[in-house]
Amino acid sequence: MRELPVTSVSHYNVSQLISRLVPFLSSQHQIELLHRFPVKTSFWFWSSVRVWSLSPQIQKGVVTELAVQGIDRLRQFSHKMEKTGQDFNNLNDALKCLINITNSRTAVDKFLSTPSLSSMLDVLCQLWASILVSDWLSAHLTQVSLGYLLQLSANLVDKQTNGNLLKILSVINAILKQRSVSFLRLSIAIFLQECGKVKIGPSFEQSQILNKLPDCFVPVISDREALVHQTAVHAFTQFAEETPHESVVTECIQRNQDVQQTVVNYLNKVNSICIVTNIRPRLHQFAEETPHELVVTKCIQRNQDVQQTVVNYLLK
Template sequence: MEQVLSEKLGLPPEQQLPQCLILITIMDKLSTQPEEVQTLWNTGKSLSLFSALFFSFQQCSAELSLPVCLPEVISTGQPAVPITLYHYVCVHLCSFIASTLPSHFPQLEYALLDAVLGSSMITSLLAMDSWCFLARYGTAELCAHHVVVIAHLIKSWPSDCYQVSALGVLLRRMLFLMAPDHQVEFAHKFLPEEVENLPVWQHLSLKALNPDLRKQVACQLCVAGLAQCRRWLNSSRILGELQSVNTALSVLLAACSFADDTLEAELQASVLEVLGQFWTFLQAKQVSDEPCLQQTLCLLLHLLEFFVQALDVQPITQVFALQSSLFQLDPPDHVRLAMVDFLSSMGKVFIPQEAQRQVVPQLSCLFASLLADQTWLIHQHALEAFTHFAEETSHEDVVPQCLNSEEIKNKVVSFLAKTRQVEETTEARTERMKQERLTCSAQFMKMDGKLESTGEPLAKKACHSPSEEEYKSAVGTMEGAVEAVKLLLRKGSPPAWLAVKLETLHTAVADLRDSVR
């Protein structure tokens, strides 16, 4: 047991999947064992069986990506069918959770929360799926308790870290699983009209609530969000205070996304009026330089999708002028994706005659640039958005103007015809997965090392001599970084400064070697 649950096994990549399957096999058998045996495994000295599985699962990134499939009997009496490794682990983990003794819930809850907050997105998703199973399998009171704990975590955590996003996704899913009376209690506990609770509500889907509660919460969120925006707009507009504005815009987006049919016309008009005030001062250069303003722009574009048919000539020209100017400054991917979504919604709009001369060339130029984007995710979204726009727009003459090269035209035609692109061979894909695993492992170690620095400063710790495991961890990070650089060099020519930097690092490593000797 101590060997299997060790966090420092140091297994080679090809033995990570067998380790994961060993843990699954043990889980399948453990519920039939005496309570003292279950306690030994679920409250291990190093890791509990829950934590060990999440840790082992994270190491199987290549097998998850390929994906590796395993036989599983889905229905009693039916033959086994191949399912993905993710599906296989999720099914067996949920089955184990269903048999877990109540006295072992602290270890289960710790492992679930630790995995949700971890640096591996796929492991975080597995923990969320398992947690949602627990919420449905357990009592309504347990679900409500977990929802309140998660909401308090979101309120108390700095908003600019990825852990809050993960907690937000989990909270959003869990709200759907709450009993209606517990949802009412949640709305009373985290009053939507109070500013301090807006960071919680920005993550939630109002579709989870019954119609009456949804309408009430949506109106309260709109009033609170609009008040927060107006306070900032009518003040000195300090960028350092913009995070609270972005939270308010996120809340407005949540209300408009899932309660637009229940929002009063007066509130909708107020939202549109406030949005118009933002466009009067946003400048492309400032947005390009300030990440907080980039987030503001993305939220504004998403909000405008709900009111795009009600826009007048001036806001339409302002929005497109800003996007065109910003695109010349090479905005980051998340801004480009927000632009793509907004352009997709333009298919519903008849552009006024007085705005067409300015807007139409900018619209076609933005679409052409996004369709030619080298980032596969943006390119794919652009293809979908352009197709949606082309099907809906009454400005049919704009469509060919967006396809300003044969390459773009061929890609759009292939997409519409659902033509499959040339696929890499199994051998090439396997080799790529191996290289990506090295890069991911190095990144996970780097991110996990930063977890303590994302919150408030920690209290000083007593000095102690570093352990052998700490040395192994540090050296492992160095090895992972070296492999990542090797991978980059295979993909293309290095920048001019790399040779000098490597020489500096070489000297630093030589000094370390000499000090060890």
């Protein structure tokens, strides 16, 4: 398996399969897996493994090594003048690894040292500063790289400087004015959602950031692709609940009146699903426990769907 090329489909499938098995392996077997696939020489493998499912005795070591290797690969990519397709494949592996280890905010604080985190943010800043949108949108592979870059930046959004946050939003704004793959637009929605957790401190960039957020949110909410649209609406809803900058929400609604109705419809749909999900088991429990069977009979007589609903619930 080590001889498989990095971009091999078999290579990817094997790593995905083992990744799903890792949580069920004993600590000893996980250690053997680490010996069989050392992080330094099998970096591709660990980009797929959920490191937080590893046993505590090897978790910290793997996370630390992945951070070191991932940051080093990002730095190598950043310093390279002429970039090939393989360079972008390597970049994607590095980004996926770093996304993997930064998915848990608690774990980031627990396992990532301050120097490692600082190095990661520095190299991210360098990458964003070097991005020319027209070049990165020229191929599917590079657009995927941009998507991963956004997802990693989203995981660390509360640690970004205002200057870098403004740069990222400027890139997003430029992307949304051109055609791009759905994966990239989904990543944009994810990043914008995470921005709701950030309080933009007073600075030269503050007003520009707050103006850029509606510029980015409105187009992605209006996306014609259903998955992107729904993800963006969910992202905006979460952003609106969490952000201390309510003016951004107001500005989005003022720029596009459809935004408010879209969000209301989304919330109504979500609430309806939650209500139905909660009522079915409660109705079943009531029917089982009540000494007043007449009430159950009346419910069924008034609405024949009630009986079928309970039957369907029981069959599940």
